[in-house]
Amino acid sequence: MLNCTKLVTVTGYINNLPTLSGSTLRLYKRPFNEAFEETPMLVAVLTYVGYGVLTLFGYLRDFMRQWKIEKCQNATEREEQKDFVPLYQDFENFYNRNLYMRIRDSWNRPICSVPGAKVDMMERVSHDYNWTFTYTGRVIKDIINMGSYNYLGFAQKAGTCQEAAAKVLSQYGAGVCSTRQEMGNLDKHEELEKLVARFLGVESAMAYGMGFATNSMNIPALVGKGCLILSDELNHASLVLGARLSGATIRIFKHNNMQSLEKLLKDAIVHGQPRTRRPWKKILILVEGIYSMEGSIVRLPEVIALKKKYKSYLYLDEAHSIGALGPSGRGVVEYFGLSPEDVDVMMGTFTKSFGAAGGYIGGKKELIDYLRTYSHSAVYATSLSPPVVEQIITSMKCIMGEDGTNVGKARVQQLAENTRYFRRRLKEMGFIIYGNEDSPVVPLMLYMPAKIGAFGREMLKRNIGVVVVGFPATPIIESRARFCLSAAHTKEMLDTALKEINEVGDLLQLKYSRHRLVPLLDRPFDETTYEETED
Amino acid sequence: MVAASQISGAAPKPPLQPSFGVHQNTYSDLFYRIKMNVGVAHSEVNPNTRVMNSRGMWLTYALGVGMLHIVLLSIPFFSVPVAWTLTNVIHNLGMYVFLHAVKGTPFETPDQGKARLLTHWEQLDYGVQFTSSRKFFTISPIILYFLASFYTKYDPTHFILNTTSLLTVLIPKLPQLHGVRIFGINKY
DSSP, rough: EEEEEEOOOOTEEEEEEEEEESSSBOOOOOOOEEEEEOOOHHHHHHHHHHHHHHEEEEHHHHHHHHHHHOOOOOOOOOGGGGTTSSSSSSGGHHIIIIIIIGGGOOOOOOOOOOOOSEEEEEEEEOEEETOOOOOEEEEEEEEEOSSOOOOOOOOSSHHHHHHHHHHHHHHOOOOOBBTTTOOOOOOHHHHHHHHHHHTTTTSSSEEEHHHHHHHHHHHHHOOOOTEEEEEEEOOOHHHHHHHHHHTTTTEEOOOTOOHHHHHHHHHHHHSSSSTTTTOOEEEEEEESSTTTTTEEEHHHHHHHHHHHHTTOOOEEOOOOOOOOTTTTTHHHHTTOOGGGGGOEEEEESSSSSSSOOEEEEEEEEHHHHHHHHHHHHHHSOOOHHHHHHHHHHHHHHHHTTTTTTHHHHHHHHHHHHHHHHHHHHHHHTOOOOEEEETSEEEEEEEHHHHHHHHHHHHHHTEEEOOOOOOOTTSSSTTEEEEEEEEOOOOHHHHHHHHHHHHHHHHHHHHOOOOOOOTTOOOSSSSSSSSOOOOO | HHHHHHSSSOOOOOOOOOOOOOOSSSSSTOOOOOOSSSOSOOSSSSSSHHHSSSSHHHEEEHHHHHHHHHHHSSHHHHHHHHHHHHHHHHHHHHHIIIIIBBOOOOOOOOTTTTTTSOOOOOGGGOOOSOHHHHHHHHHHHHHHHHHHHHHTTHHHHHHHHHHHHHHHHHHEEEGGGGGGGGGGOOOO
8 A cells, every 4th residue: 555755845735755565665756746625625615606506697689589579699499399399498508598698709719820928819799799700800919828748849830840841741741641551651650650659668569640639549449348437537538539439448536646546446356247247358547648627747756666576468548748848848757757668558749748639648569569559549540740750840849958059948948937936926926836846738717707808808808818618628616727838938928927827817816826725636526436336 | 515525424326236246346247338539628527517516606606595585585575484495485386497497418528428317316326326426415395494494484375385385395306207208298
């Protein structure tokens, strides 16, 4: 059983240095500082009051729309069809038309330039409270982009990557017009896969056209009926879909909670499959490197220790952490100083840090050869487009330093500096920030539904683009704004952004932090959770 | 969350109970499937099930009832017994409408419509009975009833009103009436 020794440092953070019982092996070679400050009670009460008021007004407006006092802007059934069985249930749309519509202008904003550190946006106005938008024709220029997953700043329209991609575009064209197994296997793809394998430190790798499809198409190839998947609570939709498509049994453990994972592993091995008590064919643990909504980093040393102890397999989704963590950008495995051989399946995407599109899976040669034959992506999906492949190759070589310059290393360092600086400044200002100190994803808590819309709009007025998220995508009292830092952000840009965030924070009274940090293992989630069961 | 953990009675019964006496906990022997969640930060299939367990919900609810009572007491036409009976009746009416009459979820869930015909009470904690939230929301109308009976000095008219109102809100909470629609009322 893993137990932890906790040290409270000067800043009040709790350094968690777990030790394996019976030996003094230190699993973590560096401090692991993660904090999720609990919602203040007053704020929670006011959030519920806010949602309550919105619900009551929603009912009132629905009543007025039904009795034709107010014009209904939604699609409705025709008069002749009123006696038929309804096609849709309007209550399911309640939240959409009464809450989401009010603040809809914070999402789906059309941008019209490359999403680098600064971005141009088309200006939209709405004259009927966000039911329809019209473009004024003006383009808002040079908005500081705090929302794009551009961790290393490779989303550029000029530079070596772009030139190489343009050259390949003129040589190979844009489309591949076939799948990997038919006529779509270019020499560029082979070059890319060798490079990815070298970058990760694994034997072999395979690249796919879409990051989401990598997860959803390959997990079914790896596990099937009679296998067990242990998946983290906050896993991405692609992992959840892949797990569901595979037909394996899925059990969820509490987010980043190693006690919960160990309990599940023990139960699985002791009790076996549900009715027959046979041993599970395979146990696969699904975790992500950085969880993009929380900003937390997986406790990889403990997961690997558990995996080895209970002889299960590990599938690590490094979508947000590849290129963003580690001294040379090799991801979360390098960040913790572990060996890539301990992770059975290393998956990642090229969308975030490499400025391209697509995903990859790396691992042992037998595994990748098996996936080349049996994965749905390989058989049915079109392969990566050549200029995109060239973008990945150039950016990966840049990160590795093989293009002869120090640019890649400088970018990785700049990102780490930006992360530390930004997080420290926000905490000093008094905002509640979730997640690990080293993760470039910074969720800033907003809590109340009105503040979600207000924050998005105020930041846009001040020329900063942010992504805000609310219920039901997050738990009801944990709406947040999510900042994604980039190596392309200069210190001046960050200072400008911080100044504006400070102003908006004072205006909207967002500085809730009392520096009462919750111990890392007691996350403010329900202790008693009930899962949906099949009857 | 803190309140929920303070009032925890018997361990929640898992919905599947085999006839032989095998020790069960909530994780082992319950196999379930996660459905696809697009654009969500958690793999919770139906967020409605967890809303009543969130931090501060019970306090907000108690404060809401208190606020209602204060507003009713401030109206000069109502005597104290009338104000209490009105609080009780309006609270039970609100609870009946929002917990036992309205069905489904106000947002689209990835559970393919399983919860569409269920009231909010039936959706709580995915149908597991005797959880802390359920106990809290069963006990609170009873406490309100005690207070109303006391302050109306057990007057017969008030008694009838309060008792019928309490019964309308207690009977749907019985586990035997989970998913039951009498005379097909409110079925679809």
